[in-house]
Amino acid sequence: MPSLKDLRNRIGSVKQTRKITSAMKLVASSKLKRAQDQAERARPFAESMARTLANVARTVKGMPDAPALLSGSGKDENHLFIVATADRGLCGGFNTSIVRGARRRLAQLRADGKTAKFICVGRKGRDLLRRDHADLIEEYVDGVVAKRRLEYADAERIAAMVVDRFEAGAIDTATIIFNRFKTAISSELTFRQLVPATIPEVDEAPADDDTPSALYTFEPDEETILERLLPMNLAVQIFNALVENVASEQGARMAAMDNATRNAGEMIEQLTLSYNRQRQAAITKELIEIVSGAEAL
Amino acid sequence: MAEQLKFELVSPEQRLASGDCDMVVMPGEDGDLGVLVEHSPLVTLLRPGVVSIYQGDRVDRRFFVAGGFAEVSEEGCTVLIEEGFPLEDVTEAEAGQRLDTAKRDFADIGDDGPARDRAARAVAIAEALVDAVAA
Numbered sequence: 333m334p335s336l337k338d339l340r341n342r343i344g345s346v347k348q349t350r351k352i353t354s355a356m357k358l359v360a361s362s363k364l365k366r367a368q369d370q371a372e373r374a375r376p377f378a379e380s381m382a383r384t385l386a387n388v389a390r391t392v393k394g395m396p397d398a399p400a401l402l403s404g405s406g407k408d409e410n411h412l413f414i415v416a417t418a419d420r421g422l423c424g425g426f427n428t429s430i431v432r433g434a435r436r437r438l439a440q441l442r443a444d445g446k447t448a449k450f451i452c453v454g455r456k457g458r459d460l461l462r463r464d465h466a467d468l469i470e471e472y473v474d475g476v477v478a479k480r481r482l483e484y485a486d487a488e489r490i491a492a493m494v495v496d497r498f499e500a501g502a503i504d505t506a507t508i509i510f511n512r513f514k515t516a517i518s519s520e521l522t523f524r525q526l527v528p529a530t531i532p533e534v535d536e537a538p539a540d541d542d543t544p545s546a547l548y549t550f551e552p553d554e555e556t557i558l559e560r561l562l563p564m565n566l567a568v569q570i571f572n573a574l575v576e577n578v579a580s581e582q583g584a585r586m587a588a589m590d591n592a593t594r595n596a597g598e599m600i601e602q603l604t605l606s607y608n609r610q611r612q613a614a615i616t617k618e619l620i621e622i623v624s625g626a627e628a629l
Numbered sequence: 630m631a632e633q634l635k636f637e638l639v640s641p642e643q644r645l646a647s648g649d650c651d652m653v654v655m656p657g658e659d660g661d662l663g664v665l666v667e668h669s670p671l672v673t674l675l676r677p678g679v680v681s682i683y684q685g686d687r688v689d690r691r692f693f694v695a696g697g698f699a700e701v702s703e704e705g706c707t708v709l710i711e712e713g714f715p716l717e718d719v720t721e722a723e724a725g726q727r728l729d730t731a732k733r734d735f736a737d738i739g740d741d742g743p744a745r746d747r748a749a750r751a752v753a754i755a756e757a758l759v760d761a762v763a764a
Binding site for chain 1 (some may be wrong): 637639641642643644655658659669670671672673674697698700701702707709711712742743744747
């Protein structure tokens with residue numbers, strides 16, 4: 333049975349913890365707001381990009397010399413995964429779910445006799461993967477997610493790593509693993525294939541196949557445009573994934589800290605209850621001692 | 630007043646400009662081009678340079694763009710760029726400094742390969758910026 337003083341100390345320390353978790357929740361919710369704003373601002377670009385790319389790709393489709401970034405290397409042997417996680421913990425299952433997804437995919441590929449490598453963005457993913465797959469981590473990109481705002485230049489840097497490896501023939505496909513933002517409290521583990529590029533479907537009436545794109549004039553020509561567009565699209569896809577990931581991270585942290593705050597509250601209630609009970613017991617005991625002492629006289 | 634051209638200038642990080650204007654002049658890969666309302670549909674690559682937005686006969690706003698592409702359709706003109714900012718936000722000294730850094734980076738890369746191409750591109754962008762600011 334803990335003493336009164338012990339109980340008092342524990343109540344004090346749980347109260348401190350609650351203060352910290354509720355502050356972290358507030359910080360996370362304001363960061364979430366900022367991340368959502370950024371995702372909002374990034375959307376028009378991604379939409380126009382997808383539309384144009386679809387238009388251009390449609391005219392090139394079927395051509396024998398389509399760029400390799402679009403058509404693939406013709407093999408499916410060496411896979412590259414960009415594992416996007418957070419730099420910090422205390423956000424529930426956010427980081428572990430991403431890393432678990434990566435591990436599962438790795439096991440599948442290995443069972444099929446294929447190879448996989450990782451590029452880690454975010455410190456937590458690297459720390460977790462390093463334990464058992466240190467040899468597979470090709471590159472670790474530092475200090476991208478910790479910034480106040482994500483910068484497109486960082487996404488470009490990562491895209492360049494992917495393109496260089498692809499062109500050198502070291503990889504056949506590239507996929508980014510991240511948590512797609514759904515609502516503040518829920519996100520979805522997503523594997524987005526980057527290479528070969530997936531071309532979004534245009535929702536314009538596909539009835540007459542070549543009418544919409546045939547209207548466009550291309551300058552200089554489709555192939556040249558596509559060759560520039562594809563690496564750019566890669567960087568944009570990575571950028572968007574990272575933006576969504578940051579929003580999900582803050583959402584997950586907000587939820588985790590909200591839970592922690594509530595748990596601390598419950599704990600304080602229970603501890604206070606047993607503290608009061610014990611104090612009352614001590615008082616009663618003293619009274620009994622006085623009364624029985626008086627009776628004995 | 631005649632019908633106006635719907636115009637949008639967006640980078641991955643934000644929307645830099647959007648609205649109606651009379652003409653947009655941009656640095657196409659094969660030469661500068663001006664887009665008026667009801668231009669025929671077009672997709673073009675852009676080289677580093679200046680995008681000017683005209684209201685009437687006067688230049689209303691000018692943006693430096695580091696390259697990207699433009700799509701002109703019936704709905705309007707959309708310019709997608711990787712990097713860009715209003716031209717008045719940068720001084721001649723800053724532009725010169727950027728060129729120096731880019732040149733130094735380029736000199737530091739010895740072997741050829743993708744990294745060298747990228748460094749060369751950075752130099753070209755910085756040179757275009759210096760020209761744009763000086764003009």
